[in-house]
Amino acid sequence: MAAQDTRVEGRYPLLTMKHRVMLLARWGLQGPGRARRELPAAPPSAPRPPAEDISPRDVFIAVKTTKKFHKARLELLLDTWISRNRDMTFIFTDGEDEELKKQARNVINTNCSAAHSRQALSCKMAVEYDKFIESGRKWFCHVDDDNYVNVRMLVKLLSSYPHTQDIYIGKPSLDRPIQATERISENKMHPVHFWFATGGAGFCISRGLALKMSPWASGGHFMSTAEKIRLPDDCTIGYIIESVLGVKLIRSNLFHSHLENLHQVPKTEIHKQVTLSYGMFENKRNSIHMKGAFSVEEDPSRFRSVHCLLYPDTPWCPANVVY
Known part of the structure; x- marks a missing residue:
């Protein structure tokens, strides 16, 4: 446990012990004598009526990865949700990979460090932000390389909000x-205190709000802002939006990270989620629980089974599967 505490103190030297324990919980660790607290499930919100008609071409999805995960994680995404959404998906990595460029249309080598440090994460987010602003698209959505994105539901959710207004939508991983x-x-x-949407579940920002973030996020400003509060990239996004600009996070339980118990996602609601994830939770394999086209051994992330549920016409999906 001492090594884990040092890890938190090294990345977050200005946080109180109380919040170091909270961040340990966020990473799936346990502080001394403290049990991990799960966020209570929020009640489902009523669907909002469409505010504007948008298409996938209006959305910029940034996938953050690192070269060592190009095969282990990205190939799964390229076979599943990215395969149907190549034009809107931009992969941000830290090393050249000619094979990846052949498979994906938009691969950006950020030239950031491959370390999982505060500085390296903020470096990648800075490049993501600048590339989105250059793109002219209406919505910026950030996800990690262990997320499945249900693009139909993402577009439906974003169409509920005008992209010219100040919209920051995602899911917190802390309970305060x-x-x-x-x-x-x-x-x-x-x-300072503020809410932030965890990057591990994905979050989205409207163009109207992203433009207002420019003095603290464009060019090299994002990294200097992150150093000002000594917190990682997703926390820095929340700081700029909530603490500096005074815009409140819109919480959505349709986003999911590996920091939550994914078994609790109802089987009957899987097709309605915006993002899913997989990984480890309390030292156990963590993924959504569903019958699917593939066994857990064949498909430990359950992403292939989810993809066949959403797109049964996919050539490699078995026919006549009961979900």
């Missing part, structure tokens, strides 16, 4: 606002 210290000057600190 994060508290941090904002560095005002060399010797002056200021406490």
